[in-house]
Structure formats: structure tokens, C-alpha cells
Amino acid sequence: MRLLLVEDEPQMADALTAALSRYDIIVDHAATLAIAEDAARDNVHDVIVLDRQLPDGDGLSLILHLRSIGSKTPVIVLTAQGTVADRVHGLDRGADDYLAKPFAVEELLARVRALLRRPPTMNALVVRIGALEFSLDSREVFVNGKPLELPRRELLVLEALVRRQGRTVLRSALEEAVYNFDDEIQSNALDSHVSRLRRKLVETDAGVTIHSMRGVGYLMRPAC
Ligand code: CA
Numbered sequence: 001m002r003l004l005l006v007e008d009e010p011q012m013a014d015a016l017t018a019a020l021s022r023y024d025i026i027v028d029h030a031a032t033l034a035i036a037e038d039a040a041r042d043n044v045h046d047v048i049v050l051d052r053q054l055p056d057g058d059g060l061s062l063i064l065h066l067r068s069i070g071s072k073t074p075v076i077v078l079t080a081q082g083t084v085a086d087r088v089h090g091l092d093r094g095a096d097d098y099l100a101k102p103f104a105v106e107e108l109l110a111r112v113r114a115l116l117r118r119p120p121t122m123n124a125l126v127v128r129i130g131a132l133e134f135s136l137d138s139r140e141v142f143v144n145g146k147p148l149e150l151p152r153r154e155l156l157v158l159e160a161l162v163r164r165q166g167r168t169v170l171r172s173a174l175e176e177a178v179y180n181f182d183d184e185i186q187s188n189a190l191d192s193h194v195s196r197l198r199r200k201l202v203e204t205d206a207g208v209t210i211h212s213m214r215g216v217g218y219l220m221r222p223a224c
Contacts (some may be wrong), residue, residue, distance in 0.1 A: 002026040004045040006036040019105040031057050052079040063094040068126045074115040090136040127162050130207025130222045134162045143204040153178050154197045161220035170217040
């Protein structure tokens with residue numbers, strides 16, 4: 001078995017590598033997200049053990065990257081941030097398992113074995129258009145790999161457009177996606193959500209355009 005260990009603390013990395021090697025596991029070590037992305041590209045690992053706090057960012061972004069390139073390699077996230085909210089967040093982002101530090105190597109091994117018994121997971125629900133990535137699981141948006149925070153209604157508009165990319169989404173469908181039954185909808189509110197969203201996508205160079213189909217709805221596609 002070949003395992004990719006993404007961990008920046010040398011002591012922790014050495015101890016884990018030594019312990020895992022005793023069980024005939026080949027360990028490739030990456031100390032940064034950038035090295036891990038390179039190492040994961042060849043898709044030769046059976047499992048990835050991923051620390052969250054890395055010098056060049058949150059380890060969870062590696063998962064989104066992996067899933068966006070079609071990798072289904074299972075990921076166990078290691079973290080000192082072991083609160084329920086952290087675990088839920090990690091699992092929502094596509095982690096297959098979560099292990100809070102400190103832990104016994106035996107427990108890590110047991111979880112690795114359990115994961116390898118599972119059938120490969122479904123294709124991750126990440127939609128890519130231009131430089132935009134939208135996680136349908138967690139509703140997180142990345143542009144050129146950087147998170148894009150959006151107010152709730154703009155996010156819901158974007159989700160509806162992303163799910164039907166290349167097709168016209170009727171105004172009524174967008175309004176249903178954005179508003180509860182109880183909300184009072186102002187006639188131009190949808191258009192202002194769309195124009196704010198459109199401006200942010202242009203500003204961040206997302207490589208997508210939102211076309212207005214006058215009176216009918218909107219359509220999203222990659223910018224030419
Ligand atoms: Ca760390």
C-alpha cells in the first residue's frame with residue numbers, strides 16, 4: 001500500500017512515517033499543499049493522510065482540488081481542530097474520515113483499512129466552469145483556487161445557474177431557488193442579485209459569463 005502523508009511538522013511526519021513503514025506501507029511525504037498537489041497528480045496513492053494547518057493553506061483545499069481533477073483517493077484528515085463543527089466541515093468538503101490529534105497510530109491504521117474496504121466513492125459533486133469551481137455538497141465557491149465568499153442569495157442564484165450551465169434558467173426557477181414561500185419578492189430584486197454576482201465574477205476573472213435573456217431568465221456559460 002502506498003500512502004501520501006501531508007504534514008508540515010517534521011517530528012510528526014517522521015514519527016508517522018516510521019510507524020506506518022513498520023506495517024509495510026510506502027509513505028510519500030509532502031510538507032506543503034503545493035508539494036501534495038504535485039504528488040497527488042499521478043494518482044498512485046491508495047490513501048491520503050492530510051493535516052489541515054499547512055504553511056501554504058488549509059489542507060481541506062487539497063480535497064476540493066483532487067475531486068475537481070477526478071481523483072477518488074480516500075482522504076483522512078488529521079487535525080488539532082477536533083470540534084464537531086470542524087469535523088462536519090471537513091466531511092462536507094469531501095474528507096472520508098477525520099482523526100483528531102493526538103491519536104494512536106493503531107487507530108489511524110484501522111481507519112486506513114476501513115477506508116480501503118469501501119467501494120470507490122461517487123464522483124465528487126464539484127462543477128467547474130472556466131476558472132470557477134462550485135461544490136454542490138458544501139456550496140463553496142472557488143475562483144482560480146481561491147475561496148469566493150458570497151451573500152446567501154447570490155450563492156443560491158449561482159448554484160441554480162451552475163447546475164444548469166449552458167441552458168437558460170427561467171426567472172421563476174431562479175426566484176424559487178432564492179426565496180422562501182414567505183419572502184416578499186420585489187420585482188427587480190433578482191436582477192440586482194444577478195448583477196452583483198456578475199460583477200464579482202468579472203472582478204475575480206472567473207472566466208464565466210451570465211447572459212440575460214430579456215424577460216425569460218439567465219444563462220451561464222464559460223466566457224469565450
Ligand atoms: Ca500542521
